[in-house]
Amino acid sequence: MGDELMQTMQEVDAAPRLIIEVMTSSLSGRRFAFTATDLRHGILLGRASDCHVRFDPGKDLKVSGHHCLIDEREGRITVRDQGSSNGVFLNDVRVTASGAAVLSGSKLSLGQEGAIMKLLIAGQPAAPSPKVATAPQAAASPAVPPAASPAAPQPQPAAPPPPPRQAQSAPPEFAGRGMPSVQAEPGPRRGEVSSIDRVVEQVGTKVGAGEKTKYLLKEVAEQLEARQQKKSGALVTIVGALFLLLLAAGATVGWYMLNEQDKDKRDKAERDTHDRAQERELEAMRREVDAIKASNEAVAKMAADMDTFRREQERQMEEVAKRYGGSSEGQDALLKRLKEVEEKYQKDREDLEKRYEEEKKKREEETRAALAGSGKELSSEQAFRAIADRYDASVFMVFVQFPLLDKDGKRVSIQEGSGTGWLARTSDNRAWVITNKHVIMPYLFKADLAISYALQDLHPDPDFKNWVIACWPSGSKLRAAVGSNQLDVSEAWATIPGKKRGGRGSLVVKGFADDELAPQVPAAELLTTYGFKADLPEEVLKRIGEIRVHKMDTANDLCVIELDRPDRKFLTTPLEIATDAELEKLHKLDPVMALGYPLGLSVIKSATTTTSPATGVIRSLQRDASAIGISVPIMPGNSGGPLIDRNGKVIGVTTRGFEATLAEAIYVDHARRLLDKLAR
Known part of the structure; x- marks a missing residue:
């Protein structure tokens, strides 16, 4: 038995502890097996030549030289980022240098577009446990020594074994009394009592026990049987409680699903309300754009009016010149009329230019509101868009x-x-x-x-x-x-x-x-903080100590x-x-x-x-x-x-x-x- 156990332990120590199955990359389809000893020393993945799982430097460009490390400490397998450029992801969750625990079947990605692997952890073999004989086997086995009893008479070697008998009634000195230190339980069912009586009779006959000893053995057996029934009842109670707990959990999940449905309805209603509000805001923006177009048309119309007014003024001046030309009185009247026309023209021109500048300024403000979101009609979302x-x-x-x-x-x-x-x-x-x-x-x-x-x-x-x-x-x-x-x-x-x-x-x-540099940290503390081993050669620790972040x-x-x-x-x-x-x-x-x-x-x-x-x-x-x-x-x-x-x-x-x-x-x-x- 000892040789078999030692052989089993040796086989377990040599068996793979971790299997890495590469799904994508230049190593696709390959499997790498590592023992517990390998894990204790650490498994390095990357493109560098000293990596245990080495990827093609010319093809796997998303994989860093030393991308990640897999090791086992105190029975826990962990993957750690080794400063990779594109990150390490375990089951699509990013892993830092402090590490994350690996479970069998976990997906490991070296960068979001890099190599993908599946990690398989071999189970530990169960240690052999000694077999324990059941109560009937122990009673029937001749190798089990009889229980010592001070009241039991010594066996008679020469006497033949007496024939089996039915269950004994309690001797007078034990009548109406239970075990001194154990509370008596209600009696077992009839079939079970017969079984206990039969076992007690067989054991007592083999050891030559008297009536008191047989009764004492029976009493002990019944007490143990009652305790077992009590434990079975407690187990049933626990199972029932777990069942009720599952029912309660199911009811809670049902309530949560109904509540989520109501919440989805409310969210949909809120989204619809928000969409309608956005439609109204967009309609307001369209009206604003139409207003801007109208203002541009108004400005253009004012410019055309200024040209028409100028031509009309020139026509009137020509008419006055024809009417008053030739005499000195006519020339004076002409000059006076020209001055009046020029003053009126200047005033009208200033009014038109003022109106033009006001419309231009208003148009610029409206355009700026539409582009930068400073208008009251635009929401932050529309402004940022x-x-x-x-x-x-x-x-x-x-x-x-x-x-x-x-x-x-x-x-x-x-x-x-x-x-x-x-x-x-x-x-x-x-x-x-x-x-x-x-x-x-x-x-x-x-x-x-x-x-x-x-x-x-x-x-x-x-x-x-x-x-x-x-x-x-x-x-x-x-x-x-x-x-x-x-x-x-x-x-x-x-x-x-x-x-x-x-x-x-x-x-x-x-x-x-x-x-601006952070305070310098001792090499050992820096290594421990970021999940690296601190027991390194002095030369390496010196390089670590020179790091300034x-x-x-x-x-x-x-x-x-x-x-x-x-x-x-x-x-x-x-x-x-x-x-x-x-x-x-x-x-x-x-x-x-x-x-x-x-x-x-x-x-x-x-x-x-x-x-x-x-x-x-x-x-x-x-x-x-x-x-x-x-x-x-x-x-x-x-x-x-x-x-x-x-x-x-x-x-x-x-x-x-x-x-x-x-x-x-x-x-x-x-x-x-x-x-x-x-x-x-």
């Missing part, structure tokens, strides 16, 4: 791809990222775009990414000439065709190694706001990109930046809109770029900290985009989101001052 249409082509998707070098300066992998930028200023031959510093250099702000580079002794190439940086305006060509992974820069501004450029021009990173929650997370402008038909509508006086007038709950490219390339399935507007309100104004708290949903990819009020003015630069309705932006005056410094 007009603003998004106006500025759509001036908001860019910013793409960055930079090489990673080893300690000898050799390129070993490529990293990439994306964000949003917006046109802030133009000149005759150049234009300037605002974005976040962390969009261009994410490794300065993400501690887990910096740790991953330090662990591998890698660093980004410091020369921007070896980087790929591209800016696509909304509506421009992004891919050769739908579903293609090949990016197209024919309608972008770009800088590409080898002195190449985009189809609409080249660009250069003009500069950044001043750095930049603060993201400051006004210094800003960057200016300069685009050349060979064709002036592009880059014609820079966004209007709010003045300091307008920023001081902001209030909580003011409606705002963010324009950008949330999640970047991973959610744009089309062959052309398109912005994704999102609206919300101002939640907090922290002027001294240069931060605006907003309820607009901000996700990776929105970083660097404009935050716009309903008047069409940029009031902030979006930086990051915390939850679905909590995000942050930098006051735009910091971007304006950086622009004044660099846009020359």
Whole structure:
């Protein structure tokens, strides 16, 4: 038995603990098996040569060099992000460096468009348990020793066993009494009593017990049987309670479904009411447009009236000249009449010009109301729709791809990222775009990414000439065709190694706001905080200790990109930046809109770029900290985009989101001052 158990334990230790089945990517259809020992040391997934599951560096471009780590600690298998560019998703939920628990059958995605795998966890084999004999078997077995009883007589070796007898009645000294320390229970059913009597008789006969001992054994057996029945009754009660609980849960679900149906009806009614209100507002807008057309026609009619009046005045002057010409009296009368006509003409002309200017001003105000949402008839949603249409082509998707070098300066992998930028200023031959510093250099702000580079002794190439940086305006060509992974820069501004450029021009990173570093943290603490192992060689710990992370929650997370402008038909509508006086007038709950490219390339399935507007309100104004708290949903990819009020003015630069309705932006005056410094 001991040898069999040892063999089983050895087989379990050698058996696979985790099986990774690759569904998509260059490794599609392959299965990788790992033991518990492998999991304790950690399984690395990525494109680097030292990965346990290595993807093709030339095909699986969405997979980072060291994308994620799977390990087992204290019986819990966990997947951890190792600073990947496109993220790690477990069952479509993003995983951070702190890790997430893996269950058998979980789907693991390396980026939203990267490799997809299925994780299978082998169950632990059940440990063998000793078999326990049932009560009848124990009674019938000759190997079970008899229970000792002080009142039992010693067995007679020479005497033959007596024949079986029926159940014994209690001896006189036990009559009417139960067990001394156990409360007697009601007697069992007849069949069960006969069974107990038979067992007691057999055991007593075998050990040569007297009547008192047999009665005592019977009493004990009946007490144990009664306890078992009581436990069975308690189990039935528990099962009944669970059944009632399930009934209650079903009733609750039914009530919830009915309530949800009522809620859906109410929501539909509210939507219908809202749609009717919008229809009324649109009808009001149509009437306003008709009024604007009518005012334009009135202005044109006034101009025609001025021409008619001028011709009439000239005709009258000719008539007067004919009538009074020739004599001195006639000439004086003519001059007098001409003066009267000129004065009247001048007065009428001033009146017409005044009316014309008033109509023109009124038309401009009405047009501005229709475009910027300042009219009373327009809702915030309609105003933001007009603003998004106006500025759509001036908001860019910013793409960055930079090489990673080893300690000898050799390129070993490529990293990439994306964000949003917006046109802030133009000149005759150049234009300037605002974005976040962390969009261009994410490794300065993400501690887990910096740790991953330090662990591998890698660093980004410091020369921007070896980087790929591209800016696509909304509506421009992004891919050769739908579903293609090949990016197209024919309608972008770009800088590409080898002195190449985009189809609409080249660009250069003009500069950044001043750095502001977070406090330095000891290497062991930094590793533990972000889910890495701290028991590393001294040389590695030294590199980790040299990491300095930049603060993201400051006004210094800003960057200016300069685009050349060979064709002036592009880059014609820079966004209007709010003045300091307008920023001081902001209030909580003011409606705002963010324009950008949330999640970047991973959610744009089309062959052309398109912005994704999102609206919300101002939640907090922290002027001294240069931060605006907003309820607009901000996700990776929105970083660097404009935050716009309903008047069409940029009031902030979006930086990051915390939850679905909590995000942050930098006051735009910091971007304006950086622009004044660099846009020359």
